[in-house]
């Protein structure tokens with residue numbers, strides 16, 4: 111037995127959260143045992159809405175017991191290796207190897223290495239070809255090709271419409287061969303078994319085709335046509351330690367009606383769908399009384415676009431005041447209506463406002479189709495003056511296609527103007543944060559074929575911005591990690607060849623028992639790229655004349 | 670009105686620190702819809718104070734906490750509601766006015 115008191119934050123490994131499904135997870139009466147895995151620490155994984163939805167959804171089936179597992183922190187990880195103990199699920203502490211299937215949620219390419227760590231710690235062979243059980247299924251990735259060698263089946267898109275079929279097939283073919291299960295699951299839209307298709311790079315680009323002896327539907331991304339009618343968890347788990355987003359979350363919409371060209375999220379979650387006001391309000395109440403969370407957030411890619419946002423907010427604010435809850439919205443779009451929206455928050459003593467401006471110059475904003483109303487910043491400043499808001503965070507991007515020196519110059523100018531506007535409106539101390547990130551040409555965004563700027567170009571721009579922005583008294587500058595963003599771009603645009611590199615980097619990290627933060631050290635990756643003679647630049651350049659490794663995965667289907 | 674509870678921390682919950690317990694109690698009171706007194710500030714918390722000193726985590730312990738309520742509630746109602754919203758391993762032994 112492991113004495114969890116010997117490790118940092120032992121509550122991570124307890125598996126006894128409030129609202130745990132009332133199931134005897136150890137019992138043999140379930141025909142299907144699944145472990146949902148998240149390749150990040152507990153605090154991060156428990157903050158993922160998608161992960162929590164799938165957990166409750168699978169447990170809503172009587173014949174299924176679904177448990178969880180997160181990446182163990184380095185202290186427990188090293189202990190497991192030294193003592194030769196296999197990675198286990200939280201609820202019943204069962205070794206992962208004993209489950210019928212493992213379902214990984216991977217929502218960032220930067221977690222590829224952690225994903226391999228979890229398989230390794232569970233003593234499960236990394237290569238798909240060397241495994242029979244458990245089935246390894248990965249969901250959440252826009253372009254999953256880089257993991258093809260390690261995964262039995264991917265799931266593309268939203269899981270709610272297909273969960274029933276999934277549970278049915280897995281439980282009825284429980285004792286069949288892996289091959290047979292995959293063949294059946296491949297008939298279900300949304301599933302994609304990479305071994306059933308070949309993806310080869312030829313002189314004219316990538317060639318994607320079905321293997322001759324395999325039967326499968328062509329891979330498509332699934333979305334729920336009506337997000338009012340799908341399964342919605344009303345009893346989310348409540349952890350006993352602070353997580354990254356330690357609050358109740360109520361989803362009000364999926365997708366986004368705007369068409370910013372750099373945006374991957376709108377493409378992956380398209381089309382735009384919204385939830386009815388009545389349902390949202392009943393969710394707010396139920397989730398509050400079922401969790402007791404002292405803060406709540408309304409979630410959506412662009413919440414101000416909800417056609418009923420004003421009355422939703424009126425009622426949500428009233429509920430929050432009555433129950434003394436903190437209410438927040440995610441980052442706001444600078445819209446003409448932003449003043450009206452923010453005003454509704456005035457009665458609450460709220461924390462901060464986040465606004466994604468992205469580009470400071472009008473010209474560049476038009477070019478990237480970020481159609482916002484910059485004059486609305488004046489309304490924001492006015493509201494700030496009469497409110498209790500304490501922080502203001504603005505997001506910008508550097509390295510956007512067509513960006514000129516002039517465009518970059520305008521960022522500090524806009525920040526300065528806005529800062530003084532706010533200072534004039536309010537005598538309180540305001541925490542002003544300016545966050546810059548680098549543009550990444552992500553698959554399925556409208557800029558998917560653009561190039562990412564070189565590290566040197568980006569460094570110059572960031573250096574300039576830091577100098578200019580730090581000069582404004584009272585403004586905090588938040589840097590991007592350029593190397594990490596370059597790596598993210600490479601992995602997100604990767605093809606199947608890149609698996610060699612991922613695995614090599616992984617084994618090097620295992621050998622040195624590196625901390626997880628070393629996963630992103632670019633020179634480690636460069637060494638492996640060199641070893642296999644793969645030019646990493648090919649994943650960063652412009653794709654104008656070369657087909658992409660993910661084009662075959664652009665189909666959508668509503669169910 | 671103030672209510673004092675004496676409780677036993679057992680099973681897996683021996684790993685909860687006083688801060689963890691504080692959050693657990695705050696949320697349990699909200700789930701029970703009991704009339705609490707909020708603290709000022711960014712994250713509205715509840716007025717709860719611990720009478721016993723913070724102990725080293727990882728051992729069975731008996732502790733005491735005082736809850737401030739915004740209006741009077743019978744002890745019977747308080748204990749019944751709280752019992753439904755606390756995990757089993759936090760075992761309430763005794764409830765009294767404070």
Ligand code: SF4
Nearest residue numbers: 366368370373376411
């Ligand atoms: S950046 Fe925001 S507003 Fe623009 S398309 Fe993406 S989600 Fe919508």
